[in-house]
Amino acid sequence: MRELTVQIKRVQLFPIATPRQTGIANQHVIVKLEAGESHVGWGEMSDLSHVPMYQFDLADLARMLNELLRGKDPRNLVKIEDDLMKFYPDEGHLYSRSGLVRQGIDLALHDLVARLERVPVYDLLGGKLRDRMRVCYPIFRMRSVAEVEPNLQRVGEQLARGFDLIRVYVGTNWEADTQFLGQFADRFGDKVQIKSLDFSNLLDWRRATMAVERYQELVDFMLVESPAPRNDFDGLAEFRRRCRRPVSEHVLHIHHGWQLLSHGCVDILNVSPYLLGGLRASLRLVALAEAARASVLIGTTQELNLGTAAVAHLAAAARILDYPGDNTGPHLYTDDVVKTPLPYEQSHLLVPEGPGLGLEVDEAKLATMTTNAEWTFGVDLTGVIDRTPQNRPSPTA
Numbered sequence: 094m095r096e097l098t099v100q101i102k103r104v105q106l107f108p109i110a111t112p113r114q115t116g117i118a119n120q121h122v123i124v125k126l127e128a129g130e131s132h133v134g135w136g137e138m139s140d141l142s143h144v145p146m147y148q149f150d151l152a153d154l155a156r157m158l159n160e161l162l163r164g165k166d167p168r169n170l171v172k173i174e175d176d177l178m179k180f181y182p183d184e185g186h187l188y189s190r191s192g193l194v195r196q197g198i199d200l201a202l203h204d205l206v207a208r209l210e211r212v213p214v215y216d217l218l219g220g221k222l223r224d225r226m227r228v229c230y231p232i233f234r235m236r237s238v239a240e241v242e243p244n245l246q247r248v249g250e251q252l253a254r255g256f257d258l259i260r261v262y263v264g265t266n267w268e269a270d271t272q273f274l275g276q277f278a279d280r281f282g283d284k285v286q287i288k289s290l291d292f293s294n295l296l297d298w299r300r301a302t303m304a305v306e307r308y309q310e311l312v313d314f315m316l317v318e319s320p321a322p323r324n325d326f327d328g329l330a331e332f333r334r335r336c337r338r339p340v341s342e343h344v345l346h347i348h349h350g351w352q353l354l355s356h357g358c359v360d361i362l363n364v365s366p367y368l369l370g371g372l373r374a375s376l377r378l379v380a381l382a383e384a385a386r387a388s389v390l391i392g393t394t395q396e397l398n399l400g401t402a403a404v405a406h407l408a409a410a411a412r413i414l415d416y417p418g419d420n421t422g423p424h425l426y427t428d429d430v431v432k433t434p435l436p437y438e439q440s441h442l443l444v445p446e447g448p449g450l451g452l453e454v455d456e457a458k459l460a461t462m463t464t465n466a467e468w469t470f471g472v473d474l475t476g477v478i479d480r481t482p483q484n485r486p487s488p489t490a
Contacts, residue, residue: 099129099209101165104158104198106138106151109462111397111428115233116482120148121397122193123430123459126201128167134205135454137399138197139367139422143188144477158198167205170217174199174373181370183346187294187323188394192370199371200403204449211448214403218372218410225441226391226408227258227417229288230424234262234479235269245276248285254424257285258417258440261314262479263304264292270304274311287314288417289341293478294319298328302335309338316341316361316416329358341416343368343392350378354385361416365392367400372407379411388415395422395480398431401442402450405435409444418442430459 107123124136141148161176177198181191207214215221230251232244248259263270277285290308292301301320308314316339321328333340334357341361344350345368353359364378375391382389389411391404404420420442423434432453436443445451476482 099132099167101126101128101162101167103127104155104162106155106158106197107459107463108151109430109459110464111426111462113395113425113480114427115425115480117142117476117480119395119426122149122151122197123399123454124197124201125454126162126167126198126205128205132205132209134167134201134203134208134449135399135452136197136199136201136204137397137403138193139396139400140394141190141193142477143394144474145186145188145190146477149190154194158194162198167202168209170202170206170373173202174371177370183370185345185349187343187345187368189345189368192368195370195374196367196400199373200366200399200450203372203403203406208449213444213446213448214372214406214450215409215444218376218406221409221444222412223409223414223444225438225443226405226414226420227440228420228437228442229258229260229417229440230256230421231395231419232259232261232273233481234265234293235273236266236475236479238266238269238272241269241273241276244273245280248277248281252281252285255437255439256421256424258288259285260288260291260318260419262291262293263308264295264301265475265479267304271307271311274308278312287312288419289316289318290314291318292320294321294323295478296320297322298325298332302332305336305338314338318363319343326352326356326358329353330356333358333360339388339416341390344378345369347374347377347381350381354381354387359387361388361390363392364389365394366403366407367394367396368392372403375407376411379413383413389413390416391418391420393419393422395425396420397426398423398429398434398452399450399454401435402445402452405442405444406450408442428462430454430462
């Protein structure tokens with residue numbers, strides 16, 4: 094029988110760094126939330142290896158979170174979320190540190206409360222509409238034509254592992270992009286689809302328009318992402334008017350979502366718990382899209398297994414989910430803190446069915462992975478944006 098009265102006792106934060114297959118290491122913070130006599134919930138502040146280039150003072154952050162949360166009922170999710178919003182408000186940035194703090198606590202709370210109730214997290218979100226979500230594997234932005242063939246090989250490797258859907262980052266090197274897309278179509282035909290061409294806000298709408306007009310002569314794709322500088326609502330709306338494909342943009346907070354929709358900038362809201370501060374905030378954006386008769390996809394910063402499990406539960410409960418998501422972090426990272434990774438099947442992320450998030454943390458492994466977060470990009474700004482190192486490895490056989 095579950096305890097009638099449960100209070101949060103302690104918040105612990107564990108910094109880890111784990112490599113990607115592409116040769117970089119990313120920093121994350123694993124959140125452990127303890128409550129009652131022996132109850133535990135796990136969360137994740139996903140991928141801190143972005144601009145702005147600073148890290149948390151984790152000791153100070155843990156002290157503040159313990160002061161804020163200790164003694165509170167973890168089942169009062171709305172009250173805790175309201176408190177967190179006041180102390181860690183929206184920053185209006187794509188890689189908001191406040192959003193990551195709220196994400197970590199929100200995920201740990203949902204995991205804890207669902208374990209208390211002995212149900213999957215999706216039950217706390219209202220139930221389950223689907224048991225899987227289609228996802229794509231990322232092909233990161235190419236700086237030179239020398240990267241074309243290794244990336245084509247990577248597509249083939251992922252196809253052999255069951256991923257027949259990719260997302261392609263573009264906009265840095267026109268020649269490399271056109272060579273990759275042309276050879277991709279010749280080599281893979283209809284065996285692999287492209288979900289999106291992602292410009293990551295690097296180009297103005299005019300140059301993005303010219304690029305898309307050229308790229309669509311070479312290859313088919315579902316949609317275009319971030320084809321104008323961030324917060325250039327006029328430019329993004331102009332691109333959308335000229336583009337024959339649906340347009341998507343990352344949503345930074347609920348008012349930003351309203352701005353994108355009311356300015357006619359997008360067809361699709363890119364909704365991500367790491368940006369918005371967790372699952373409850375993400376569901377509000379899904380409702381906003383539904384009200385505007387817009388579409389939704391679930392984006393990513395490439396979370397570890399805990400963060401990706403939360404995305405799977407969000408996908409299970411979301412009323413609007415029209416396009417594939419981007420959540421393949423467990424296949425990108427070479428190490429993780431969970432005992433058993435999430436299951437994928439033919440480019441689909443399967444929703445875990447166990448209590449809470451449905452994963453178990455290997456605490457001994459977490460202890461060995463915990464380390465001071467060391468920056469891996471130095472001042473290679475292009476590397477930070479592109480998520481790849483300067484000296485890029487070829488794909489493994």
